[in-house]
Amino acid sequence: MKHPTMTTTALAAAGLCCALASPLAQADTGKLLLTGGVSTIDGAAGGGLTPWAVIGSNATEGEIGGTAHLTRVNTRDYGLTAYGAALGFKDRFELSLARQDFNTGITGTSLGLPGLHLRQNILGAKVKLAGDAVLDSDTLMPQIAAGVEFKSLDSSGLDATLSALGAKKSGTDVYVSATKLFLAQGLLLNGTLRATKANQNGLLGFGATLGGANSSYRLQPELSVAYLLSRKIAIGAEYRAMPNNLEAAGRAAGLGNGLRSQDWKDIFIAWAPTKNVSLTLAYVDLGTIVPATTGSRRQTGTYLSAQLAF
């Protein structure tokens, strides 16, 4: 493979999968269907765009389990492929690894970098702090978890541009999530608060200092709602607020609001035909992504994700 980090990620993912295939993890793991969530594009368990307080995999207390996922997003001007794996330990800790490959499409071409792909690795960890999202149906107490995502962007043709904007190539997100299933109503709510510097989830670097733009951590709320149509099918919506540090830096660079970013949202349907497989289809709206080169088009499109869980 051309990209050493890609090889490393693939090997690590394969390692996680081998761990899954061990007899220990193959023992019948005991979470209820869909209660481990699906895989986010960043690798952590949750919805599609935002992590939840649930611990990924089918493993419940005293068990070890894992997941592997492949996700494809196509918007009007861009494409994103994300894949990765996660391990769940005793329904308490979660370790995840994901790789994202973003096809810059027309924007790369406009910058004189046709075929430019932006790639990043994300190492995630999450710990459940309190509560049980599913079984505590007589209280309002949600399941609460805290997590961290270490994101690292590969070198690319965009390095000089990001450097000029004062954006770093790696960054760390920290988040707290609260998830509650209102069992009698079949309704799940999740709220996540994330501290982040990431521009477009890190694909355009972290922070931006050009022209004195604010480059500090921002607190961003994220909200998910899911309704259970049956044990195997959930529909819902997500909203993920994003920082907009690049806009000011872009203005200082004479691009007007050409680097403005907007919040991400989606509506989704998730289907688990068996305990080990789930498929998620969504319509996403990622707002503007580098509107300077895309006619300020909102990046709407499709999201399709498959997950294997053990």
Next chain:
Amino acid sequence: MKKILTAMALALASLFCSGAFAQDMMGQDQLYKTFGEKPGLTRLMDDFMTRLVADERTRPFFEKANQQRIKEQLVDQFCQLGGGPCVYKGADMKSAHGSLDINKAQFNALVEVLQQAMDAQGIPFSAQNQMLAKLAPMNRDVITVR
């Protein structure tokens, strides 16, 4: 952004309200009636016990137990939880399970088997969830191995 948030809030509010109104209008024993009253609950528990013994995850807890007595107690318990005219007279959940080694995976396995049994009786998903919401908190007393 505001539009979406407002729509989400409205959808949530309407879901909760519809649930609350439905309960008021349907009366206290609606869940009991949806489960088919005593005859329906008896059919459900007969099938449930057969499935519990057939499933290797739950079999060890039931194959040598007094199945008839457990079924009768489950009928009473579900009848009472559903608002029906019964009183569960069995032991409380803590003393009933204190001598058993039950972990969360086994508790969840029992929930799955119950869901299959409720499906087999044609009990609607929403009614199943209303009953499960009354049963789920019992995990604190039923699960003895954490």
